[in-house]
Amino acid sequence: xxxxxIVAVYPGTFDPLTNGHAGLVRRACAIFDTVVVAVAGDxxxxxxxxxxxxxxxxxxxxxxxxNVEVESFSGLTVDYAERRKAGVILRGLRAVSDxxxxxxxxxxxxxxxxxxxxxFLMADYQWLYISSTVVKASAKLGGDIRGLVPExxxxxxxxxxxxxxxxxxxxxxxx
Numbered sequence: 001x002x003x004x005x006i007v008a009v010y011p012g013t014f015d016p017l018t019n020g021h022a023g024l025v026r027r028a029c030a031i032f033d034t035v036v037v038a039v040a041g042d043x044x045x046x047x048x049x050x051x052x053x054x055x056x057x058x059x060x061x062x063x064x065x066x067n068v069e070v071e072s073f074s075g076l077t078v079d080y081a082e083r084r085k086a087g088v089i090l091r092g093l094r095a096v097s098d099x100x101x102x103x104x105x106x107x108x109x110x111x112x113x114x115x116x117x118x119x120f121l122m123a124d125y126q127w128l129y130i131s132s133t134v135v136k137a138s139a140k141l142g143g144d145i146r147g148l149v150p151e152x153x154x155x156x157x158x159x160x161x162x163x164x165x166x167x168x169x170x171x172x173x174x175x
Contacts, residue, residue: 020127
């Protein structure tokens with residue numbers, strides 16, 4: 001990494017990665033030299049996908065973006081950011097309720113590592129209602145979540161819940 005390059009760590013469970021997450025990462029790439037999508041391996045949340053699956057899905061989603069790195073981590077985010085020599089922890093906000101929680105975490109992180117700053121980016125308006133939890137619940141019941149998650153994630157969710165891939169009406173079948 002060139003001297004003076006600004007690295008931002010974007011931590012989360014990404015279970016699964018949504019287009020809201022992906023949009024935030026792409027916008028962050030215009031601000032920071034490197035954005036590390038840091039997939040939390042030890043989370044209090046019950047995850048649908050293993051950490052390895054979540055890393056693989058995120059890597060596939062960002063395969064065409066050389067400014068994005070994806071890896072798993074465990075432990076405190078500020079400790080991970082310090083190990084990665086990142087000066088910034090990136091967080092996305094959808095609503096005021098997100099800010100309240102994130103503000104508390106930011107103050108704790110700042111207490112532990114004053115040299116690591118937190119930067120908040122607002123979610124794009126079309127993703128304000130999207131969360132991994134809502135996407136998983138809809139996918140589990142067979143809901144059409146196309147356009148809410150990257151294409152590779154869409155197919156992994158269909159597979160995970162045992163739904164066949166939808167038939168594309170524009171593709172001829174030899175049946």
